[in-house]
Amino acid sequence: MGNRSMMELDEGLNQKFDALVDYCMLSGAINLDLYTEYDVKRGLRDANGKGVLTGLTEISDVIGHKTKAGKEVPCEGELYYQGYNIMELAESFEDRRYAFEETTYLLLFGELPTKEQLQDFEDILTSLQELSGEFVRDVIMKAPSANIMNALQKSVLTLYSYDENPDDISVPNVLRQSLQLIGKLPMIAVYAYHSYRHLKFDDDFFIRTPDKNLSIAENILQMIRQDGKFTKLEAKALDVALVLHAEHGGGNNSTFTNHVVTSSGTDTYSTVSAAIASLKGPRHGGANLKVLQMFDELKKHCRDWNREEEIAAYLEKILNRKAFDGSGLIYGMGHAVYTDSDPRAILLKKYAKRLSEEKGYEEEFSLYEAVERISADLIMKNHRRYKPVCANVDFYSGFIYSMLGIPKELFTPIFAIARISGWSAHRLEELVNRGKIIRPAYKYVGIHKKFRKIEDR
16 A cells, blocks of 8 residues: 555455454444443443542542542542642742742652752753754654644654663663653644644744743743743743643543553653553543634624523533534533542633733633533533532633633643653652553453364355
């Protein structure tokens, strides 16, 4: 087939390929009743949706229930980074230019840094930010991808070839590699976006190197924008968003992927690439973009944003699979762990409101508030749920990014830029504790067959 796609095959080969698809579908189908019969925890979750315990961690704690009189009851969500409540940490964000860097230090080393420790850490990170012109030209700009997450994977894997000691998985070497990736990922993502837009759409092409006197959040904004300018509130909103996306327990899909791949003993670049692949999936990292797309559709069908009956009617259609993407999901609502509230959504909502006031989007912010309130009630009613439904981190993050002028193609890559701090902490935790290779069991439910020669089949 060479470099031809399936669509370029001649009619006869396409028919043969269609037959293979049919065989694949028949071969892969398993009777769903068998999952119940053998008590298989699909998605590593029990029948009540609670995650199966597969590991231990001290890095973060996610709480959505409290135990009262021996029973689990919903509660206001709590998130802890290395034992510190994120809501308490957030109180200090306002006066911090380097909240994400400080949080990264906390996740990696278990305690909040002193001023001197933070300055030393910032010096190390900024020294590791640079990418050679050769790497930018030969890796990032070559064969640009429409999906920047693929560009991140390609670049991270290629960095293996630029490392003099890539396969050394000792803690000092992995820490060095992790800090390099934390420093370089923002540049890779932004440069990959500019390269794609220039080569595919002939947009103006500009490469702005990071300023060593700016934070990671500030540098992302100055590298994205042609004029390189941003307000204090804009930088703070992005800084807080990075903090809130940096870590969320060991059981989320990409972090668990990170643990699984780390446990095999492979290198850092392969591990991070696998985690990026997981995060790319729309069920994991792409949800805030789905929220934005959902609101675009809602605005087309609801002309009067002050009429809650009109909003509720359209949300009912979404739940009944008669509107938007037919999934029956109101994106950005509900969470696997949080019940009464998601602390990340509470904090992002605060900054979404402030940004909307600075940029003249107050009416749109009010629409988000209305959808949040109305959909929580509708979901419980339509799905006959007794567990409360709350807005999650994705509900307001896309709105914030759009107000910051961040292109949609960079929404999920920014998630990766933040989450690599958590991935690095978990990888190091796995290595320090020398965990066994992660190998869950699968029950065979097929039949054993007698071999027949090809002429007898």
